[in-house]
Amino acid sequence: MGFSEAIVSVVQVIGALLASVYFALECLVLSLIPRRFRRKDVEGDIVLITGGGSGIGRLMCLKLAARGAKIVTWDVNSAGNDETVKAVKANGGECVAYTVDLCNRNAIYAAAAKVKEEVGKVDILVNNAGIVSGKNFLEVPDHHVERTFNVNVLSHFWTVKAFLPDMMASNKGHVVTVASLAGLAGVNKLVDYCASKFAAVGFDESLKLELMVGGYTGVKTTVICPYYINTGMFDGVRSKLIPILNPEYVASEAVDGILLNTPVVILPGFCRLLIILKLVLPLKGGYMMYRACGGHMTMDDFKGRPVQNGTRLTEKQVLAAQTPNV
Structure with missing residues (x-):
């Protein structure tokens, strides 16, 4: 130079x-x-939400449907999907469900083709589905690691590849990545989960920059990074300093992140300061702060949502399993 x-x-x-x-x-x-x-305004927009059969996904379906959006929910659990459809329709909204295994790239592409044919162009894609093992690194079976990456990040590649071209053609759309605060800071007993969420955060940031460089100013991206949420997915988690989040609060803030075109949503907001501290403190200082906040023991009593045959149970199924037969 x-x-x-x-x-x-x-x-x-x-x-x-x-x-x-x-x-x-x-x-x-x-x-x-x-x-x-x-x-x-999202009235009339087609919104596709993966993992819409329970938890935050279902709440986002309900909240966006209440604003007039047409909801498409994808979930591997058909029973949970059906419950979401009933809930949305009971509130006067529109919703259709597709049972999709997000570990299967070909199944994703096939389902995407059906959505385009049967429902129409997807305006807002919300990659919300996620799974967690919650074990020490050496205790996590290899196939669990692969499944975690398939659902938590690789599925994002296939869904976005399927729906982004239509958004780019009209220069209108929104790609939403539901990641985690664990995608910005590592956590004990969550090595595979954190790695997948770091990848999801990187996916969003790189895609955002690629769209900006390409001049697709009408195609927005948002990444949602919440702390632990009080849903079955993280059942048993303990938190010393940062409050475990209410699902309604997270879903409301995530939907507002979409409606306001917010690039990055960190929940709770004050955790931005902790992320900055992580970047500026020396390793030993950062580790002391981590222990002071109780981060080292949050997963000690983790149970998570029960799984049968590779499929997570719905809330009703969990309650049924916990009720003794008499």
């Missing part, structure tokens, strides 16, 4: 820094405007 080119690069960097200050002020001003004035 010649001297003149170096000068141009320095000037560009300074210009970018000044622009960043402007954009930071812009974000501050927008944050002062009540959310109800900034939410986009």
Whole structure:
């Protein structure tokens, strides 16, 4: 690089820094405007949510349907899927379900083709499905590691490949990645889960930049990074300092993240400060902070949602399994 080119690069960097200050002020001003004035209209939009058969996925289905969106729920659990459809329709919304094994790339592509033919172009894709093992690294069977990556990140590649081209063609759409705070900071007994969620966060960030470079300003991406949520997926988790999140709160904030086109949603918000501390503290200092917050023992009593034949049970099935026959 010649001297003149170096000068141009320095000037560009300074210009970018000044622009960043402007954009930071812009974000501050927008944050002062009540959310109800900034939410986009999704009435009539087709929203596809993976893992919509239970938990946060079902709540997001209900909340987006209440805003007039047409819901498509994908889940490996057909019973849970049917419960979601009934719940949405009972509230006056539109919803169709497809039983899809997100570990199977060909099944994803086949289901995507059926959705396009039977429902229409997907406007908002929410990759919400996730699974967790919750064991020490050496105790996790190899096939569990593979399944974790298949569901938590590789399925995102196949769903986005299936639906993104239509979004790009119209320069309108939204790709949502439900990741985790564990995708920004490692956790004891969650090596495979954290690795998959780090990958999901990286997927979102790289896709976001690729769309911006390509000029697809109308195609938005949002990554949701919540702390532990009080659902069956993390049953038994304990937290010393950070409160375990209420599912309704997480679903509401996730939906608002979509409606406000928020690039990154971290829940609870003050955890942004902990992530910054992780980046600036030396390793030993970061580890002391980790133990002080109780991060080392959160998974000690983990149980998780029961699974039968590779399929997680619905809330009703869990309750039935816990009720003795008399």
